[in-house]
Amino acid sequence: MVIKDKSFEVFINEKQINSRVKEIAQQISAEYKGKDPLIIPILNGAFLFAADLIKELTIPCQVSFVKVSSYAGMESTGVVTKLFGLETDLKSRHVIILDDIIDTGLTMYSILQQVKVFKPESIEMASFLLKPEALQKELEVKYVGFTIPNDFVVGYGLDYEGYGRNMKDIYKLKG
Ligand code: 5GP
Numbered sequence: 001m002v003i004k005d006k007s008f009e010v011f012i013n014e015k016q017i018n019s020r021v022k023e024i025a026q027q028i029s030a031e032y033k034g035k036d037p038l039i040i041p042i043l044n045g046a047f048l049f050a051a052d053l054i055k056e057l058t059i060p061c062q063v064s065f066v067k068v069s070s071y072a073g074m075e076s077t078g079v080v081t082k083l084f085g086l087e088t089d090l091k092s093r094h095v096i097i098l099d100d101i102i103d104t105g106l107t108m109y110s111i112l113q114q115v116k117v118f119k120p121e122s123i124e125m126a127s128f129l130l131k132p133e134a135l136q137k138e139l140e141v142k143y144v145g146f147t148i149p150n151d152f153v154v155g156y157g158l159d160y161e162g163y164g165r166n167m168k169d170i171y172k173l174k175g
């Protein structure tokens with residue numbers, strides 16, 4: 001499969017994705033029984049994971065998508081993000097932040113700090129993919145679909161230069 005100038009090969013197929021999403025949904029449904037969580041997916045990447053996961057939840061929940069704009073900070077370690085669209089009334093809510101992939105973790109870390117300001121009752125993180133070798137922040141990500149090596153991946157919400165988000169499988173760079 002080719003996107004622009006790059007070749008990709010299937011890495012995690014649709015069937016594996018779907019069954020893992022169902023498992024995570026079952027786990028969340030069990031662990032949040034009676035808690036009415038607020039799911040906060042990060043656009044754009046998490047849109048398919050969020051949609052699939054939410055359909056499989058068997059508990060009442062609310063969903064509020066947010067968008068981040070990230071730009072390199074002045075310090076070498078800094079990814080600075082600004083969060084858009086966050087519902088500010090998070091008090092007494094059980095929040096689950098949802099993303100497609102955690103690479104260095106800088107984006108999720110920054111989002112976490114901004115959500116914490118609103119003092120929700122609890123906060124957990126969920127990411128469909130996690131690259132442990134790339135992680136630069138100590139993040140306790142409670143729900144992880146797959147841990148993967150440091151390969152560049154596309155599909156199932158993830159893009160290469162804006163393309164590939166619609167693909168049902170997850171691909172990695174061929175090489
Ligand atoms: P971070 O390094 O802050 O954890 O990840 C920042 C963002 O980089 C992710 O939300 C995602 O949009 C993008 N990213 C990281 N690794 C990959 C990857 O392998 N493929 C794609 N398509 N995006 C990635």
Ligand code: MG
Pocket residue numbers: 042043044045046099100101
């Ligand atoms: Mg993302």
